[in-house]
Amino acid sequence: MAKVELRGVNKQFGSVHVIKDINLTVEDHEFVVFVGPSGCGKSTLLRLIAGLEEITSGEIDIDGARVDHLAPARRGVAMVFQSYALYPHFTVAQNMGYALRVAKEDKAVIDRKVREAAEILQLTEYLDRKPKALSGGQRQRVAIGRAIVRDPKVFLFDEPLSNLDAKLRVQMRIELTRLHRELNATMIYVTHDQVEAMTMADKIVVLRDGRVEQIGAPLDLYNTPDNRFVAGFIGSPAMNFFAGRAESVSDAGVEVALEGGTRFTFPCETPGVKAGDVVEFGVRPEHFSIGGNGDGGSDGALKGEVYAVERLGGETYLYLNSGSYRDIVAHMSGDAPISIGDSVEIGFSLARSHLFGPDGQSIR
Amino acid sequence: MQSTDYESVRRARTRNLKLWLALLLTPAALLLIVFVFIPMGSAVLYSLYEWDGLARKGYVGLANFSDILFDPVRNKVLFHAFWNNVKVFVTLMIIQNGYALVLAMLLARNPRGYRFYQVVFFLPVILSTVIVSFQWKLFLNPVFGLVNKALIAVGLESWAVPWLGLPETALPAMMLVNAWHWFGFPTLVFLAAIHRIPTDFIEAARLDGASEWRIAREIIWPLMAPAVTIIVVLTFIGSFNWFEIPYVMNGLEGSPQGSTDMLGLLFYRTAFGSISAGGSDFGHGSALAVLMFIFIFVFSILATKYLTSREVEMN
Amino acid sequence: MNKHLTRAVVTAAVLGLAVPALAQTELSFWSWRQEDVKAYNEMIAEFEKTHPDIKVTYTAHEAKAYNTILTTALAGGSGPDIIHTRAYGSLENVSGAGYLEPLNDQVDLSNFPADLVRGTTLRADGKVYAVPFATQTVLVYYNKDIFEQQGLTPPATWDEFMDVAEKLKAAGITPLANGTADGWTIEVASGAIMPNFYGPDFFGEVTSGKTTFADPRYVDALEHMAQLAPYMPQGFEGVDYATMKALFTSGAAAMFIGGSWEIPGWRDAGLNFGFMAGPAAEPGKDRLVATWLDGGYGVNAASPNKEAALEFIRFTATKEWGQMLADKLANVPAVKGVVPKDPALAEIIKLQEHQTPYIMLVAFRFKKPTGSQLLQDGLQKLMTGAMSAEDVAKAVADGIASAK
Known part of the structure; x- marks a missing residue:
C-alpha cells in the first residue's frame, strides 16, 4: 500500500x-x-x-x-x-x-x-x-x-x-x-x-x-x-443562501443586513470585506429553528410563507419564500402542524451559519 | 351487446393494420417472386431436361447433374474450377480481410487523418467492378502497363512478368485486384465493430498489463465476432460466385491454361456458350447453377450457425 | 354533336384505317457487326429501291453478347425477322432448335462453293438454314515500311520466315505482334502456320477418322508453332488482342498473324501494310491458307413477315450483294464470281486457291470440350514451353476422343 x-x-x-x-x-x-x-x-x-x-x-x-x-x-x-x-x-x-x-x-x-x-x-x-x-x-x-x-x-x-x-x-x-x-x-x-x-x-x-x-x-x-x-x-438538501450587505466591519465582526430588516453581527477574525460589500449568508436547512423551536437558537430570524411541505414521517421539509428570498428549505425532525400558506418564523444561530464574501470565500 | 360493438371495432382495427402491412409488402414480394423465385424455379426445371441449343428436348431426370459431377471429362473441369474458387476464398480471407483487420485496428486508434484514410480506403469499393477490372488489366499489360514500367524503373526487371498471362501469376494478380477493390468494405465493417466495443474493456486490459497485440487478440478479436461472421460469409459467397474480375481480365475460358477458371465462368460458358467453347447448353448450365446455389446456400448457413455460436453479447 | 366535328371524326377514322393498308412491311435485321452499320444501311437501301413495300431496320448488338441476346430473344418467342447467324456449331445452336427457316427450295444457292454452304447446313437434317455471306482467311500481315527500312523481302518459306524474324529481332523490332493471353488469337495464328506442315489432306483424314491429332504431321506443325515464341513480344503470355493490334499499328512489331477482317482496321490506322499466306514448309510447296465461313443470313421461322424476309434473303444470295460486301465492307464474299474493286480482296481470293478449312472451328466445335478449347489450351502451354508438341497433340487427340 x-x-x-x-x-x-x-x-x-x-x-x-x-x-x-x-x-x-x-x-x-x-x-x-x-x-x-x-x-x-x-x-x-x-x-x-x-x-x-x-x-x-x-x-x-x-x-x-x-x-x-x-x-x-x-x-x-x-x-x-x-x-x-x-x-x-x-x-x-x-x-x-x-x-x-x-x-x-x-x-x-x-x-x-x-x-x-x-x-x-x-x-x-x-x-x-x-x-x-x-x-x-x-x-x-x-x-x-x-x-x-x-x-x-x-x-x-x-x-x-x-x-x-x-x-x-x-x-x-x-x-x-x-x-x-x-x-x-x-x-x-x-x-x-x-x-x-x-x-x-x-x-x-x-x-x-x-x-x-x-x-x-x-x-x-x-x-x-x-x-x-x-x-x-456538500450537504443535502443544499445550504440556503441569502444575499445581504455588509453594513459595517468592526472587531466584533461584520454587521450584516438582510432584506426585510434582519440585522446581525457575524463574528469573525479576518473579515476580508468592507462596509457596503455584498455578502452571502448561508444556513443549512437542518440548522434552522422553526417557530422558535429546536436548537437553532435565535441570533436572528426570517419570516417566510410555506408553499410546500414534505413529510417523511421521521422528519419534515418545509419550502418557503421570504420576500425576495425564494425556495428556502428548512428541515425539522418529527412532524409539525404546519400547512401550506402558513407564515412561519425560521431562526438561525450564528455559530452554525456561514458568511461568504463577494469573492465567494468564507468569512471566519 | 355493447361489448360486441367494442370487439368489432377492435377487429376492424387489426384488419386494417394487416391490410396495410400486406400492401407495403406486396411490391417487395412481387419483385422477389419475379426476379428471384421464378428464375430459380426455372433453373431447376431446365436442369431436368436435355437441351439442343435453344430447344428443350426430353426430360432426363438428374442426368445433367450426374454428368457434371461424375462424368470424367466434365467433372475434371468442374473440380478444377471449384478448386480455384477455394483458393480464391482462402486467399481473400487472408490478404483482403486480414489486411482489412489490421487497417481497422490501426484506424480504431484514431490516428491523425483517420477520416481521410477511411474515405480513401472505401473509394475503390464504390467503383464499378467492371471498370476496376479493366483498369487493372491495363495496368498489368506486359507491354504498356504501369505496373511493369514501375517495376523496371525501380530495377526489378526480373519481376516485370506478364502477370495475367502466366498460369502461376494470373490468379494471384486477379485476387490482388479483388483485394484492392474490396478491402475498404471489411475495413469499414471491422472498424464499426471495434468502435462498438466499449473503450473501458480495452483500458481495463491495458491496466491488467496486456500488450497491444494481446488486447487485439484476446479482447478485441473475440468481441468483434459478429462482424467477422458477416465478412466470412460474404467473402464465401463472393468467392464462389466470383465472375466479373476473371471474366473482364482474362475472358470466359479461364485463360491462361484454365488457371483462372471459376465456377461462374464455367457456368456461363456451359449455359450460353462462348467463342471457343461452342454453343449453349441450358441443361448442364442450369444443373451447374443449381449445384452452385445449393453448395453456397448450405455452406453459408452452416458457417453462419457455427460462427454465430461463438459470438458473445456485449451488455 | 356539332356537324363539323362529326365530319372530322369520320375523316380521321377513314384515314386511320387507310394508313396501314398503304404501309410497308417492316423487317428487323439483327447482327453483331456494330462497325458495319453504315455500310449495311447503304446495302439495305439498294434492296429497298427495288422493293419499296419493304423496309429493313438493321440493329447491331455487342459482338460478345450477341449469341446470348439472340438466343434469349428467340427462346422468348421474340427476335428479329432476319438473323445474321454465325456458322458451324454456333449456327447449329439456333437452327437445331427450329428457330430458323430451312432455305433449300426457297433460295438459289447454286452460286456458292459447296464447302462454304456446309457452314450453314445443319448436320442432322442436311438442310441449309442461312445464306453464306463472307469468308475469313488467316493471313500474315507485315509492315511495309519496316521491311523496307531493314531491307527485307516478305518471306516465302519457313526458313526465310525464321531468317526475317531473326533479323528484325536483332534490329530491336518485335518480329511478331501475336500474344497468347486471348486464347483464340493464338489459334488464329496457328491457322497461318500449321496447315503448311500438316498439309492439305490432313483435314479430310482427321474428320473422317482415318487419323487423329496425335498424327506426326500435326506434331510437326505444332513444333514449328513453338518456334515462333522467341519472336513474339516480351511477355507475350500477357499480350491480349488489343495489345497485339496496338503493337502492330504503332510499328513496334513488324508482323501480325490474324484474320482477313483486320484489313479495314489497318487502313483506318493509316498503316502501310502488306499481307501474304503463311510460309511454305519447303521451297516450291503450295502456301496453304486456313479459311472459314464467317456466317450467314437466315430467316426467323416464327416471323410474321416470312415472305418479305425471304425476299430480302434472296437478294443477299446475289452477286450484286456479294459485290457490295466486297466494296463497301472489304468482306471476302462467299458467292462466286465477284471481282472486288479492292486489290487486297482480289489478292485474298487469289490466296484462297490453296485453302484448307480452319480446322477446329469448321469440324470440332460441336461437342465438348471443343477442339478450339483443347487447341488454345495446348498452344498456351506449348508457347510457354510448359508442354512439348507431342504432349499437346496427344492431349488434343484425347480431348477430341472423349468429347461428347
Whole structure:
C-alpha cells in the first residue's frame, strides 16, 4: 500500500485546459473521494493517476516513486470502472485472473488468489459463470475482485455505484467501506454523489472546473467549508443562501443586513470585506429553528410563507419564500402542524451559519 | 351487446393494420417472386431436361447433374474450377480481410487523418467492378502497363512478368485486384465493430498489463465476432460466385491454361456458350447453377450457425 | 354533336384505317457487326429501291453478347425477322432448335462453293438454314515500311520466315505482334502456320477418322508453332488482342498473324501494310491458307413477315450483294464470281486457291470440350514451353476422343 502524491499536475486536451495545477497527497491506507459536479475533471484526474491519460505537465508519485511516465499496468494501480468493464467472453474466474495470466503467474497461484478474492466478495459459487448471467451487484463485486486479485498499491474507483439501484448502492457503500478496512488499502474514489463522498471518505477532494476547491475530512467540509461552492455542494438538501450587505466591519465582526430588516453581527477574525460589500449568508436547512423551536437558537430570524411541505414521517421539509428570498428549505425532525400558506418564523444561530464574501470565500 | 360493438371495432382495427402491412409488402414480394423465385424455379426445371441449343428436348431426370459431377471429362473441369474458387476464398480471407483487420485496428486508434484514410480506403469499393477490372488489366499489360514500367524503373526487371498471362501469376494478380477493390468494405465493417466495443474493456486490459497485440487478440478479436461472421460469409459467397474480375481480365475460358477458371465462368460458358467453347447448353448450365446455389446456400448457413455460436453479447 | 366535328371524326377514322393498308412491311435485321452499320444501311437501301413495300431496320448488338441476346430473344418467342447467324456449331445452336427457316427450295444457292454452304447446313437434317455471306482467311500481315527500312523481302518459306524474324529481332523490332493471353488469337495464328506442315489432306483424314491429332504431321506443325515464341513480344503470355493490334499499328512489331477482317482496321490506322499466306514448309510447296465461313443470313421461322424476309434473303444470295460486301465492307464474299474493286480482296481470293478449312472451328466445335478449347489450351502451354508438341497433340487427340 502506498502514498499517492500529485504535484503541479496539468492536463490539456488540445486547447482545453481540464486539470489545472493540482497538488494533492493521498496518504497510505487512506480512502480519498474526488467529488464535484460533472465536467469538473474528477474522472480525468483519476485517469491521469491510472495512466489512461498522459499528463501535460507536473509529477505523479506512487509509493515514493515517480510513475507519470509509466504504462498503466506498471504503476501498481487497479481500477474499477463505472461500467465494470468485465470481459463478456470470459468467466468470472477468467475475468478476475486475467491480469495474473498476462503476468504469466503460475496457474495454481492464479487459482488461489482468485478464490481468495471470491471468498471475500462472496462470489465463489459464480466463478464459472459469464458476466451476462450475473446481477448488477454481482458484476460490481467481480469488478472489485479483479482489482483485489492484482494486489495493487492503489485502488481506483470511477463512479462504481452509479449503475446500481438506490438500495443496492447503500449496501455496496457499506461493503466498500468494510473492504477498505479489511484490505487496509489506499483507495481513490470518484463520484458526483456527495452522499457517497460523505459516507465513505477519510478525505474528500472537492473539484470544480479542474481545480481543487477544498480538501478535508467530510465533517470539516460540512462544518467549515472554505467557500460558497463547497458549502453549497456538500450537504443535502443544499445550504440556503441569502444575499445581504455588509453594513459595517468592526472587531466584533461584520454587521450584516438582510432584506426585510434582519440585522446581525457575524463574528469573525479576518473579515476580508468592507462596509457596503455584498455578502452571502448561508444556513443549512437542518440548522434552522422553526417557530422558535429546536436548537437553532435565535441570533436572528426570517419570516417566510410555506408553499410546500414534505413529510417523511421521521422528519419534515418545509419550502418557503421570504420576500425576495425564494425556495428556502428548512428541515425539522418529527412532524409539525404546519400547512401550506402558513407564515412561519425560521431562526438561525450564528455559530452554525456561514458568511461568504463577494469573492465567494468564507468569512471566519 | 355493447361489448360486441367494442370487439368489432377492435377487429376492424387489426384488419386494417394487416391490410396495410400486406400492401407495403406486396411490391417487395412481387419483385422477389419475379426476379428471384421464378428464375430459380426455372433453373431447376431446365436442369431436368436435355437441351439442343435453344430447344428443350426430353426430360432426363438428374442426368445433367450426374454428368457434371461424375462424368470424367466434365467433372475434371468442374473440380478444377471449384478448386480455384477455394483458393480464391482462402486467399481473400487472408490478404483482403486480414489486411482489412489490421487497417481497422490501426484506424480504431484514431490516428491523425483517420477520416481521410477511411474515405480513401472505401473509394475503390464504390467503383464499378467492371471498370476496376479493366483498369487493372491495363495496368498489368506486359507491354504498356504501369505496373511493369514501375517495376523496371525501380530495377526489378526480373519481376516485370506478364502477370495475367502466366498460369502461376494470373490468379494471384486477379485476387490482388479483388483485394484492392474490396478491402475498404471489411475495413469499414471491422472498424464499426471495434468502435462498438466499449473503450473501458480495452483500458481495463491495458491496466491488467496486456500488450497491444494481446488486447487485439484476446479482447478485441473475440468481441468483434459478429462482424467477422458477416465478412466470412460474404467473402464465401463472393468467392464462389466470383465472375466479373476473371471474366473482364482474362475472358470466359479461364485463360491462361484454365488457371483462372471459376465456377461462374464455367457456368456461363456451359449455359450460353462462348467463342471457343461452342454453343449453349441450358441443361448442364442450369444443373451447374443449381449445384452452385445449393453448395453456397448450405455452406453459408452452416458457417453462419457455427460462427454465430461463438459470438458473445456485449451488455 | 356539332356537324363539323362529326365530319372530322369520320375523316380521321377513314384515314386511320387507310394508313396501314398503304404501309410497308417492316423487317428487323439483327447482327453483331456494330462497325458495319453504315455500310449495311447503304446495302439495305439498294434492296429497298427495288422493293419499296419493304423496309429493313438493321440493329447491331455487342459482338460478345450477341449469341446470348439472340438466343434469349428467340427462346422468348421474340427476335428479329432476319438473323445474321454465325456458322458451324454456333449456327447449329439456333437452327437445331427450329428457330430458323430451312432455305433449300426457297433460295438459289447454286452460286456458292459447296464447302462454304456446309457452314450453314445443319448436320442432322442436311438442310441449309442461312445464306453464306463472307469468308475469313488467316493471313500474315507485315509492315511495309519496316521491311523496307531493314531491307527485307516478305518471306516465302519457313526458313526465310525464321531468317526475317531473326533479323528484325536483332534490329530491336518485335518480329511478331501475336500474344497468347486471348486464347483464340493464338489459334488464329496457328491457322497461318500449321496447315503448311500438316498439309492439305490432313483435314479430310482427321474428320473422317482415318487419323487423329496425335498424327506426326500435326506434331510437326505444332513444333514449328513453338518456334515462333522467341519472336513474339516480351511477355507475350500477357499480350491480349488489343495489345497485339496496338503493337502492330504503332510499328513496334513488324508482323501480325490474324484474320482477313483486320484489313479495314489497318487502313483506318493509316498503316502501310502488306499481307501474304503463311510460309511454305519447303521451297516450291503450295502456301496453304486456313479459311472459314464467317456466317450467314437466315430467316426467323416464327416471323410474321416470312415472305418479305425471304425476299430480302434472296437478294443477299446475289452477286450484286456479294459485290457490295466486297466494296463497301472489304468482306471476302462467299458467292462466286465477284471481282472486288479492292486489290487486297482480289489478292485474298487469289490466296484462297490453296485453302484448307480452319480446322477446329469448321469440324470440332460441336461437342465438348471443343477442339478450339483443347487447341488454345495446348498452344498456351506449348508457347510457354510448359508442354512439348507431342504432349499437346496427344492431349488434343484425347480431348477430341472423349468429347461428347
